[in-house]
Amino acid sequence: MNPEKGLDPAVYERLPRPGERPEGELDELNRIWAAPTGIAKLTAVNNNYVGVWYVATAFLFFILAGVLALAMRAQLALPLQGILPQETYNQFFTMHGTIMMFLFAVPIMEALGVLLLPQMLAARDLPFPRLSAYAFWAYFVGGLCFFASLFFGLAPNGGWFMYPPLTSTTYSPGINADFWLLGIGFIEISAIAGAIEIIVGVLRTRAPGMSLREMPIFAWGMLVFAGMIVIAFPAVILGTLLLELERALNWPFFDPTRGGDPALWQHLFWFFGHPEVYIIFLPASALVSMMLPALARTRLVGHNLIVLAFLATGFISFGVWSHHMFATGMPALSVGFFSAASMAVSVPAGIQVFSWIATFACGKPVFNTPTLFVIGGLVTFVIGGLTGVMVALVPFDWQVHDTHFIVAHLHYVLIGGAVFPLFAVFYYWMGMTSRRALSERMGKWIFWLMFLGMQVIFLPMHLTGLMGMPRRVYTYMPGRDFEITNMISTIGAFIFATGVLLFVIELARNFRFTVEDDAGNVYKGGTLEWLPTGLYSTRSIPLVRSRYPLWDDPNICKDVEEGRYFLPNAPTGHRETLITSPIRATPEYIQIMPGPSLWPFLSAIFTAGFFVIMTVQAYGVAVFSGVLAILCVLRWMWDTDRPVAVEHVDIGAGIALPTYVTGSRTHGWWAMIILLIVIGMIFLMAVFSYLYLYGIPPEFWIKPADRRWLFPIVALYALAALLAWLGRHVLTRKRVSTWAPSALLLWGMVAAAAAFVIDFVTWRTTRITGETSGQGAIVHALLALQGCLVAILALMGGFLAARTARALVTKPRNNTFDLITLFTLYLAGQGAASALLTRLVPGGL
Amino acid sequence: MRSWAYLLGGLLVWTVHFFGLYTASSILLTSTTARVITALLTIVCLAIAGTLAARGWAGRARAPDEVVHWVHTIAALSGAIAFLAVLWQGLPALLI
Numbered sequence: 008m009n010p011e012k013g014l015d016p017a018v019y020e021r022l023p024r025p026g027e028r029p030e031g032e033l034d035e036l037n038r039i040w041a042a043p044t045g046i047a048k049l050t051a052v053n054n055n056y057v058g059v060w061y062v063a064t065a066f067l068f069f070i071l072a073g074v075l076a077l078a079m080r081a082q083l084a085l086p087l088q089g090i091l092p093q094e095t096y097n098q099f100f101t102m103h104g105t106i107m108m109f110l111f112a113v114p115i116m117e118a119l120g121v122l123l124l125p126q127m128l129a130a131r132d133l134p135f136p137r138l139s140a141y142a143f144w145a146y147f148v149g150g151l152c153f154f155a156s157l158f159f160g161l162a163p164n165g166g167w168f169m170y171p172p173l174t175s176t177t178y179s180p181g182i183n184a185d186f187w188l189l190g191i192g193f194i195e196i197s198a199i200a201g202a203i204e205i206i207v208g209v210l211r212t213r214a215p216g217m218s219l220r221e222m223p224i225f226a227w228g229m230l231v232f233a234g235m236i237v238i239a240f241p242a243v244i245l246g247t248l249l250l251e252l253e254r255a256l257n258w259p260f261f262d263p264t265r266g267g268d269p270a271l272w273q274h275l276f277w278f279f280g281h282p283e284v285y286i287i288f289l290p291a292s293a294l295v296s297m298m299l300p301a302l303a304r305t306r307l308v309g310h311n312l313i314v315l316a317f318l319a320t321g322f323i324s325f326g327v328w329s330h331h332m333f334a335t336g337m338p339a340l341s342v343g344f345f346s347a348a349s350m351a352v353s354v355p356a357g358i359q360v361f362s363w364i365a366t367f368a369c370g371k372p373v374f375n376t377p378t379l380f381v382i383g384g385l386v387t388f389v390i391g392g393l394t395g396v397m398v399a400l401v402p403f404d405w406q407v408h409d410t411h412f413i414v415a416h417l418h419y420v421l422i423g424g425a426v427f428p429l430f431a432v433f434y435y436w437m438g439m440t441s442r443r444a445l446s447e448r449m450g451k452w453i454f455w456l457m458f459l460g461m462q463v464i465f466l467p468m469h470l471t472g473l474m475g476m477p478r479r480v481y482t483y484m485p486g487r488d489f490e491i492t493n494m495i496s497t498i499g500a501f502i503f504a505t506g507v508l509l510f511v512i513e514l515a516r517n518f519r520f521t522v523e524d525d526a527g528n529v530y531k532g533g534t535l536e537w538l539p540t541g542l543y544s545t546r547s548i549p550l551v552r553s554r555y556p557l558w559d560d561p562n563i564c565k566d567v568e569e570g571r572y573f574l575p576n577a578p579t580g581h582r583e584t585l586i587t588s589p590i591r592a593t594p595e596y597i598q599i600m601p602g603p604s605l606w607p608f609l610s611a612i613f614t615a616g617f618f619v620i621m622t623v624q625a626y627g628v629a630v631f632s633g634v635l636a637i638l639c640v641l642r643w644m645w646d647t648d649r650p651v652a653v654e655h656v657d658i659g660a661g662i663a664l665p666t667y668v669t670g671s672r673t674h675g676w677w678a679m680i681i682l683l684i685v686i687g688m689i690f691l692m693a694v695f696s697y698l699y700l701y702g703i704p705p706e707f708w709i710k711p712a713d714r715r716w717l718f719p720i721v722a723l724y725a726l727a728a729l730l731a732w733l734g735r736h737v738l739t740r741k742r743v744s745t746w747a748p749s750a751l752l753l754w755g756m757v758a759a760a761a762a763f764v765i766d767f768v769t770w771r772t773t774r775i776t777g778e779t780s781g782q783g784a785i786v787h788a789l790l791a792l793q794g795c796l797v798a799i800l801a802l803m804g805g806f807l808a809a810r811t812a813r814a815l816v817t818k819p820r821n822n823t824f825d826l827i828t829l830f831t832l833y834l835a836g837q838g839a840a841s842a843l844l845t846r847l848v849p850g851g852l
Numbered sequence: 853m854r855s856w857a858y859l860l861g862g863l864l865v866w867t868v869h870f871f872g873l874y875t876a877s878s879i880l881l882t883s884t885t886a887r888v889i890t891a892l893l894t895i896v897c898l899a900i901a902g903t904l905a906a907r908g909w910a911g912r913a914r915a916p917d918e919v920v921h922w923v924h925t926i927a928a929l930s931g932a933i934a935f936l937a938v939l940w941q942g943l944p945a946l947l948i
């Protein structure tokens with residue numbers, strides 16, 4: 008077992024290079040990486056800008072959702088209080104939960120990834136800066152519109168997990184539920200975009216020598232986080248699609264009277280929803296593990312165990328979703344299995360907690376503000392973890408299900424596991440983006456107010472729950488003993504809010520955004536983000552030899568700043584970064600990176616517009632916005648994948664790298680594979696739904712479309728795959744015309760489209776429509792998914808034809824061609840699988 | 853790809869195991885057949901996880917450099933944690 012070729016040991020001898028760098032190199036870097044000014048700054052894509060905007064927006068949503076929480080606590084302070092009427096209370100808890108989970112907790116982790124990862128990995132930027140900008144703007148615009156629904160009484164009101172039948176048209180006739188279902192569409196897209204960016208960034212843009220062994224723990228956390236998004240989010244994407252289809256077109260996926268099943272929604276939602284909790288917790292705990300060594304002034308104890316804990320959490324968190332469904336009546340053995348898994352999941356979290364305690368014990372911690380927040384978070388999280396093990400015990404869970412005990416538990420975990428660590432993060436990394444650090448004295452006040460406030464709100468709430476007060480109920484009758492604990496909780500909420508308010512004032516006093524003259528490494532961290540940086544990130548990209556390079560090599564800052572390491576200049580005259588191998592971080596090629604652009608910005612606005620306008624059922628306008636979004640994306644793509652004049656560059660230490668590379672080792676290929684995994688997961692979830700509905704009420708299932716059509720369908724898909732593969736093969740041949748490879752691929756697309764049309768039309772000739780039964784609904788959902796892919800393929804076909812006409816499809820290899828081939832191959836596979844499943848499984852085998 | 857499969861081998865076994873158990877108990881409910889399948893799957897997964905852990909641990913001694921040593925360490929640890937987890941996860945079949 009010897010993974011990858013490592014760096015030539017001689018390279019270690021040659022670096023840092025002695026001597027002065029030529030004049031003008033730094034000016035050139037500054038010029039190339041400069042962000043636009045004035046209003047054009049909105050088109051900036053540098054991670055320093057996008058990252059800070061992203062964090063700020065997520066924090067804004069935290070405040071907004073917090074205000075809703077205060078209003079709810081005011082309502083619950085006394086029995087029969089009249090501050091929030093029932094309907095408004097329903098909208099408030101739904102919006103509070105949804106915003107906290109979807110618009111604050113997940114995005115802020117991605118935002119911190121965008122802000123911190125390039126610096127920690129000493130990359131010039133993440134590999135797809137425009138994608139980060141797109142993800143941010145779609146989230147910003149869409150999120151604000153989503154929040155605004157509250158002002159029109161249109162906000163969703165079915166709780167943050169939106170169970171049908173409550174959210175079906177029968178019980179939720181207005182458009183409130185649609186706001187949720189479509190409103191989080193753009194968040195799903197932006198989360199997936201961010202995840203692709205982060206996975207490729209962490210695995211391919213690390214500084215040379217930073218093997219997986221030396222990789223910072225935050226990069227590990229983000230890698231697992233993004234991997235989990237890729238696997239988990241498709242479940243909620245499919246779930247929201249199905250529920251929206253049920254509401255809009257009356258397709259009965261969740262209606263048991265017509266062969267649907269509401270429990271299917273719960274499976275789909277929680278297959279996403281439980282990992283979601285870890286999606287929030289993992290990066291936060293990774294940030295704690297990054298800060299601890301500096302705060303405790305020693306190295307992290309149990310680094311490898313923490314990496315293992317992350318990986319283990321990433322896997323096992325997909326095995327516990329049904330513990331949210333203990334009350335639905337699953338088979339006793341299943342319940343037992345899920346209960347066991349739910350207890351096991353606390354082990355990786357425990358490993359981290361013990362590592363942190365050991366690090367504190369081994370070091371000499373200074374009790375400054377971030378340390379206090381870390382310790383406060385740890386204590387709070389452990390309490391939440393313990394009540395978590397309590398509710399993993401099924402009989403106990405039956406007692407407290409849907410009571411305020413659960414509200415207390417989930418807030419302990421989320422606030423202890425994510426919010427307190429985030430405040431530590433704000434203090435610790437403020438020096439990286441602000442001219443002034445935050446005040447320590449004020450910080451301690453803020454911590455104690457928030458920490459005590461938190462305990463005062465939620466500790467008594469366990470009792471409120473044990474005494475039987477249900478959650479999501481806007482008031483209670485006097486004389487049921489709920490008064491005292493509720494009043495205490497409300498007082499706590501205002502104490503907590505005072506802490507947050509002081510923090511906002513503190514930001515106004517001391518936060519001054521900057522890239523160049525920042526306050527710096529106030530807490531004396533040892534990792535690469537504390538290297539001196541500009542908008543180009545570090546002047547030269549260091550050779551990494553340890554986990555704490557700044558502690559182990561006192562000269563590294565100076566050497567990096569003087570350009571003595573890799574790529575101290577911009578040899579191609581473009582924005583560029585080093586792409587390295589995934590395990591050992593050996594330099595492989597130079598990636599040419601895109602600069603500021605209006606197109607990601609516009610496509611994001613129109614994407615958000617599509618989803619938001621769709622909710623108010625102005626379908627024509629929504630489709631128009633969608634078309635504009637697609638056009639903007641195509642325009643943005645048009646500039647990419649162009650070889651530059653300089654074919655090879657010397658990055659220093661005798662290493663020359665190519666500037667244009669194709670095939671399976673490129674960052675574009677990786678991104679496409681991840682995207683296909685996402686699409687594949689959506690398909691897999693649809694297959695699960697299909698089998699689930701078939702298994703639960705089989706009496707609703709009837710004979711499927713004629714099986715004899717399977718032969719032409721599968722044969723055409725196979726032909727499509729063959730032609731695509733042939734096209735790519737022919738591209739490498741010298742003596743073929745410019746059009747031959749593209750023509751083969753385009754014919755392949757035609758074959759795929761024909762296969763889909765046959766599949767669709769032959770289903771339409773049966774008695775089964777989307778409305779008939781669960782079978783009809785899920786078959787049509789599978790057809791719709793395939794139809795979407797075929798439509799995307801058609802767009803790709805047009806794009807490829809246009810690029811071929813402009814001679815942009817380079818020979819013998821071309822990335823655009825490769826990626827479209829990959830997509831076609833996948834589509835053919837999914838189409839054939841879908842046709843076989845829907846025609847063979849109902850009684851056919 | 854092979855390196856990643858090796859690195860994450862134990863965790864993959866654990867995942868196959870719990871999904872296997874869920875499928876068995878969902879389709880066959882709380883029956884003797886479900887219990888027998890659980891027992892068989894548990895024994896097979898324990899054997900694989902144990903082997904992975906042992907191989908990883910042994911590989912550490914032969915590692916040519918620190919990175920390979922690290923890969924073996926993580927592979928060994930993930931095999932070990934999977935071994936314990938699979939054992940734990942299979943127990944309900946004996947109790948319920």
Ligand code: HEM
Nearest residue numbers: 076079080100101104107112166167421478479480500503
């Ligand atoms: C200290 C600040 C907070 C207070 C005072 C607070 C208060 C509340 C209240 C009163 C409810 C509704 C209880 C009910 O009637 O069922 C609630 C629900 C909820 N909160 Fe918070 N919350 C706070 C912070 C957070 C944070 C930071 C998060 C997540 C990161 C969060 C996530 C949720 C979720 C997911 C729900 C469930 C919503 C639902 O039932 O659909 N909260 N919170």
